[in-house]
Amino acid sequence: MVWVKRLGLLLAALVVLIVAAIIYVLVFIDPNQFKDELKTIAKDKANVTLRMDGDIDWSIYPRVGLSLENFGVALGNDPELMSFSKAEFGVQLMPLFQQKIEVDTVRLENLTANLKVDKNGHPNWQVETAGTSTADASSDTTTDSSGDSSFTMPEIALDELALVNAHIIYEDERTGMRSDVVSNVTFKNVRLDESWPMELDAKITQSNLDGSNPLTAEVDFGADFTLFAERQSVSLANLALNSSVSGATLPLSPLDMKLNVAQLDFDLPQENASIEGLAINTLGMNITGQVNAYQVLSAPEFNAVVDVEQFSPKAVLSKLKIALPEMADGSVLEKASLNIVAEGTAQRIKAQPISIMFDDTAIEANALVNLDPLNWDIAIAGKNLDVDRYLPPAKDAEQNAEETTAPADASTGAEQDLIPVELVRSLNGHVGVAFDNIKIKNLQLDKLELDSTQANGKVRVAPAQVSLYDGQATVQALLDVTGKTPRINVSPSIDSVQILPLLSDFMALEKIRGATNLSGDLTTKGNRIDDLISNLNGDLLVNIADGALIGTNYTQMVCKGIALARTESLNDDSFQDDTPFETMRIPAKIVNGQVSTPGLTMQSLTLGVTGDGTISLPTNSLKYETYVALVGSGLDESCAVSESIANVKFPIICEGNYLEDAAGLCRPDVKGFVKAFAAEDIAKAKAKLEAEKARAQEKLDAEKARAQEKLDEKKQEAKQELEDKLKNKLNNFFN
Numbered sequence: 001m002v003w004v005k006r007l008g009l010l011l012a013a014l015v016v017l018i019v020a021a022i023i024y025v026l027v028f029i030d031p032n033q034f035k036d037e038l039k040t041i042a043k044d045k046a047n048v049t050l051r052m053d054g055d056i057d058w059s060i061y062p063r064v065g066l067s068l069e070n071f072g073v074a075l076g077n078d079p080e081l082m083s084f085s086k087a088e089f090g091v092q093l094m095p096l097f098q099q100k101i102e103v104d105t106v107r108l109e110n111l112t113a114n115l116k117v118d119k120n121g122h123p124n125w126q127v128e129t130a131g132t133s134t135a136d137a138s139s140d141t142t143t144d145s146s147g148d149s150s151f152t153m154p155e156i157a158l159d160e161l162a163l164v165n166a167h168i169i170y171e172d173e174r175t176g177m178r179s180d181v182v183s184n185v186t187f188k189n190v191r192l193d194e195s196w197p198m199e200l201d202a203k204i205t206q207s208n209l210d211g212s213n214p215l216t217a218e219v220d221f222g223a224d225f226t227l228f229a230e231r232q233s234v235s236l237a238n239l240a241l242n243s244s245v246s247g248a249t250l251p252l253s254p255l256d257m258k259l260n261v262a263q264l265d266f267d268l269p270q271e272n273a274s275i276e277g278l279a280i281n282t283l284g285m286n287i288t289g290q291v292n293a294y295q296v297l298s299a300p301e302f303n304a305v306v307d308v309e310q311f312s313p314k315a316v317l318s319k320l321k322i323a324l325p326e327m328a329d330g331s332v333l334e335k336a337s338l339n340i341v342a343e344g345t346a347q348r349i350k351a352q353p354i355s356i357m358f359d360d361t362a363i364e365a366n367a368l369v370n371l372d373p374l375n376w377d378i379a380i381a382g383k384n385l386d387v388d389r390y391l392p393p394a395k396d397a398e399q400n401a402e403e404t405t406a407p408a409d410a411s412t413g414a415e416q417d418l419i420p421v422e423l424v425r426s427l428n429g430h431v432g433v434a435f436d437n438i439k440i441k442n443l444q445l446d447k448l449e450l451d452s453t454q455a456n457g458k459v460r461v462a463p464a465q466v467s468l469y470d471g472q473a474t475v476q477a478l479l480d481v482t483g484k485t486p487r488i489n490v491s492p493s494i495d496s497v498q499i500l501p502l503l504s505d506f507m508a509l510e511k512i513r514g515a516t517n518l519s520g521d522l523t524t525k526g527n528r529i530d531d532l533i534s535n536l537n538g539d540l541l542v543n544i545a546d547g548a549l550i551g552t553n554y555t556q557m558v559c560k561g562i563a564l565a566r567t568e569s570l571n572d573d574s575f576q577d578d579t580p581f582e583t584m585r586i587p588a589k590i591v592n593g594q595v596s597t598p599g600l601t602m603q604s605l606t607l608g609v610t611g612d613g614t615i616s617l618p619t620n621s622l623k624y625e626t627y628v629a630l631v632g633s634g635l636d637e638s639c640a641v642s643e644s645i646a647n648v649k650f651p652i653i654c655e656g657n658y659l660e661d662a663a664g665l666c667r668p669d670v671k672g673f674v675k676a677f678a679a680e681d682i683a684k685a686k687a688k689l690e691a692e693k694a695r696a697q698e699k700l701d702a703e704k705a706r707a708q709e710k711l712d713e714k715k716q717e718a719k720q721e722l723e724d725k726l727k728n729k730l731n732n733f734f735n
Contacts, residue, residue, distance in 0.1 A: 049074040051083075082168075085110035105159050111166035119173040158190035171209060180205040187225065195237070196225040215247035223261075236264040251320040257282035271295045283319050285311045303343040310337045313358065329389035332359050347371050361385045376429035383436040391441075417527040421481045427454035443502065444468065457482040471497030471515070487525045488532070492540075494518035499544065514547020514584070522590065533617050534593045542586040549579040580604055593617040600626070613654070622665070624654040 039050050051072035072083040088107040116124045163185040170179040183202035190196050200221040207214040223239040239261035244254040262277025273293040280287040289306035314333040317324060324333070336358035342351040347370065354365040363382040370376070431452045438445040447467040453460050461477040476491040500513040520540035526532045581604040589596050595615040602609035613624030627649040654666040 049077065049080075051080060082111050082113035084108050084112075105161070107160075107162045107164060108166075109164045111163060111168070113166075113168045115168065115170045117172045117174060121174060159188070161187040161190045173209070176209050178207050178209050178211070180207075192227055192229040194226065196227070198223050198225040213247075213249055215245060215249070217243055217245045219243045232268040234266045234268075236261065238262070239264060251322065252283075255282070271297045283316045285309070285316065299345070301343075301345050304340075306338075306340045306342070308336075308338040310335050310357075312336075326392055327390050328393045329386075332389050335359060359389070374428060376431075378429065379432045379434075381434045385435060385438045387438065387440040388442060418529065418532075419479070419481065419486050419527050421486060421527070424454070424459060424479065424481045425457045427459065428456075429454055469498040469502045471495055473497060485525050486527050488523065490522045490538075492518060492520060492522070499547070500550070511550050512544070512547060513550055513578075514544040514581075517543045517545075520588075530618065536590055536593045536617065538590050540586075540588040540590070542584075542588065544584040544586075545582070547581055547584060549581070550577075579607065581607070581609075610649070615658070619657075621657050622654060626652045626654070626666075628652055 039052070043049060051074075052068060053070045068087045068089070069085060070083075071087060072080040074080045086109040088109075089105070114124075118124075163183070166181070166183050166185070168179075168181045168183075170181075171177075181202055181204050183200060185200045186198070188197040198221075200219070202217075202219045202221070204217045204219065205214050206217075220242045221240070224237040226235040226237070227233075228235070239259075241259040242257075243259075244256050246254045258281040260277070260279040261275055264273070264275050266273045271294065273291075273296055275289075275291040278287075278289045278291065286309040287306065288309070289304060291302060291304040293300060293302040295301060312334050313336050314324065317333075336356070338357075339353075339355040340351055341353060342349060344350055349369045349371070350367070351369075352366040354363075354367060356363040356365070361382060361384050363380060365378065365380045367379075368377045431450075431454070433448065433450040433452075435448045436446070438448055445466050445468050448464070449466075450464040451462060453462075457480065459479040461475065464475045464477070466473045466475075472495045474493045474495075478487075478489040480487045480489075495517055496515045497517075498514075499516040503512065518540060520538060522536060522538035522540070524532045524536045526535050581602045584602040585600065586597050587599045589598070593616065595617065596612065597615075598612050600609075600611040608629040609626055611624060611626030613622060615622040615624070628651075629649045652666055656665045658665060
C-alpha cells in the first residue's frame with residue numbers, strides 16, 4: 001500500500017501546485033495587458049478587428065481564461081458589424097508565466113447585429129468609395145474574394161468556438177421583409193484543414209417590416225465543417241437539419257421537415273459547389289437527389305437529379321388542409337412518384353427526362369424553359385389515363401333536371417368564367433402531347449397527338465389528332481383572347497369513325513350506326529358555356545356509310561301512316577327494329593346555336609329519305625320534318641302496298657327535347673299521309689285523262705289520215721280521167 005500513499009501525495013502536490021499557479025496568475029498578472037495581444041490574435045487568426053471598451057477580467061470556471069464585456073467586431077477593416085455583451089477566451093496556463101497568451105477556446109455571448117438594405121439596394125454593412133456604386137462594390141468584392149491571389153487565410157487553432165444567444169435582425173426595404181434570428185452555434189476542434197464538429201440551434205422569424213404576418217422556424221443543425229485554407233474551399237459532411245415552421249398563414253402549422261446531406265462542397269476560386277446524398281423528409285414524402293453547380297457567383301450553371309419516392313398525393317393535400325373535390329373514383333391519388341434530371345443556367349433550364357407515375361398513369365416529359373423572356377418548349381408522352389376517375393360522380397337524370405331548372409345564382413360556379421384570360425395572355429411557348437389509351441367522358445381514345453403554340457394572347461392547336469373507334473379525328477383550333485371577349489375557331493375533320501360506340505360511350509345514346517366522315521369550320525365567342533353555345537356559327541358536312549337508324553324503322557312508320565290514313569290496322573311485330581341505309585348525307589348550317597340541315601338525304605334499298613328542320617343547341621330541342629319514299633322492292637311483308645304509291649314521299653315529324661325523350665321524338669304525320677294519298681289520286685286522274693286524250697287524238701289522227709287517203713285517191717282518179725280525155729282529143733285532131 002506504500003505506492004498508493006506515494007501516488008496520493010504526488011496528486012496532492014500537483015493540485016497544490018496548480019492552485020498556487022492559478023493564484024499567482026490571478027494575483028500577479030494583469031489581464032488588461034493582453035488587450036493588444038488579443039486584438040492581434042483576432043486580426044491574425046480570423047481577420048477580425050476587435051473593439052474593447054470594458055476591462056478584461058480573469059475567469060476560473062469552467063476553465064481558466066479571460067472575460068471581456070462590451071466589445072464590437074468588424075470584418076477586416078470594414079465598419080463595425082456587430083457587438084457582444086461578453087466574451088470569454090480560454091487560455092493555456094503555462095505560456096502565461098512567460099507573459100504570453102495562447103487562446104484555445106472562444107465563447108461570445110449576446111451578439112447583436114442590425115443589418116439593413118435600403119430601397120436602393122444599399123447595405124449598411126458596406127462602405128462605398130467615391131464614384132463607386134453598390135453594384136460595382138459588390139462586383140469588386142466578388143472579384144477580390146475569388147481572384148485575389150494575395151489573400152491569405154489566417155491560422156486558426158481553437159478547441160472550441162461558441163456563439164451564445166446571438167441576435168441578428170435583417171431588414172430589406174426592397175422586398176418589405178424582416179428576418180429576426182436568435183441562435184446558438186458551437187464549433188469543436190477549430191483548425192484549418194481538419195473537421196470541425198458543428199452544432200447550431202436557431203429560432204428564425206420572418207415577417208413584413210411592421211412585424212405582421214410572421215412565420216417562425218425552429219431549426220436544429222449539425223455537421224462536420226472543414227475549411228481548407230490553401231485552396232479556399234469549404235466542406236460539410238454528415239449534415240443533418242431538423243426544422244419546424246409555424247404561422248397563421250400556413251395551411252399546416254407546424255410544418256416539419258428533416259434534411260440530410262452526405263457531402264456538401266464549395267470551392268471559392270472555381271465557384272463550384274456540389275451536394276451528394278441529399279435526402280428530405282416532409283409531409284410524408286421522401287425526396288432524394290444530388291446537385292452540382294458551377295460558377296455560382298459569376299455565371300451560374302447546374303445539373304441535378306431529384307427523386308420523389310412513392311407517396312400519397314391525397315394524404316399530402318389532406319395534411320395541407322387542401323380539400324379535393326368529390327371524384328368518381330375515391331381510390332385515386334393514393335400513389336405517385338417523380339424523377340427529374342435537370343440542368344441549366346440563370347437564363348435557361350432544361351429538364352430531360354421528367355418521369356411521373358400517378359395511380360395507373362405513366363408520363364415522360366422533356367421541358368426547356370427560357371427565363372428571360374419567359375418561354376418554353378415542352379413535350380409530353382404518356383399512357384393509361386382515365387380522366388373520368390378524377391371527374392365528379394355522374395349524376396342521375398332527375399338530379400340533372402333539378403339543376404337545369406334551378407334559378408341562376410350569382411354565387412354559383414355557373415357565373416364563373418371558363419377561360420383564365422390574363423393567364424392565357426401571359427403564355428408564351430410550345431407544347432406537344434402524345435398519349436396512348438385515354439378515357440374521357442367515357443370516350444375511349446386509342447391515341448391522342450396534339451401540337452400547340454401559345455403566344456401574344458393566342459393559343460393555337462395545329463393539329464390535334466385522335467385515333468378512336470376504328471377511325472381518325474383531326475382538329476385545328478385557335479383560342480384568341482387579345483380582345484375583350486375570347487374567340488374560338490375550330491375546324492374538325494373525322495374519317496371513318498364508328499358513330500355507334502362513340503355516342504354510346506359519350507352520351508349513352510344508341511340511335512345511329514355507321515362509318516362517319518365529317519368536315520367543317522366552326523366559330524364562337526364568350527367565356528361561359530351558354531355564351532359559347534348561343535354564339536356558335538359555322539358549317540358542317542356529315543357523311544355516314546353502311547349504317548342504320550337504331551330503334552327506329554322508317555318503313556314501319558310509313559306503313560303505320562298508310563294504315564292510319566286508310567283506317568286500317570298494322571302488324572307491328574313483323575318489322576325490324578332498325579332502319580338500315582347505304583348512305584346518309586347531312587349538310588349542317590349553324591347560326592347562333594341553331595342548326596339547320598337543308599339537303600339531308602338518306603338512301604337505302606327500300607327507302608329514300610330527305611329532310612330539313614332546326615336543332616336548337618341552347619335549348620336541347622329540335623323541330624324536324626323528314627320525307628320518306630318507299631323505293632325499290634323487298635318491303636316488309638306486313639306493309640302490303642301497291643307499286644302505284646312507290647316513290648310517294650310520306651312525312652315523318654320529329655319534335656321535342658332530344659336529351660330527355662330521344663326515343664319518342666319521331667312519329668308519322670297522318671294529315672301529311674292523307675295529303676300524299678290525295679296528291680297521288682289527283683296525279684292518277686290526270687294521268688288517266690291524259691291517256692284518254694292521247695287515245696282520242698290518236699283516233700282523230702287516224703280518221704284524218706284515212707280521209708286524206710280517200711281524197712288523194714279521188715284526185716288521182718280525176719287526174720287520170722282528164723289525162724285520158726286529153727289524149728283522145730289530141731289523137732282525133734291529128735287523125
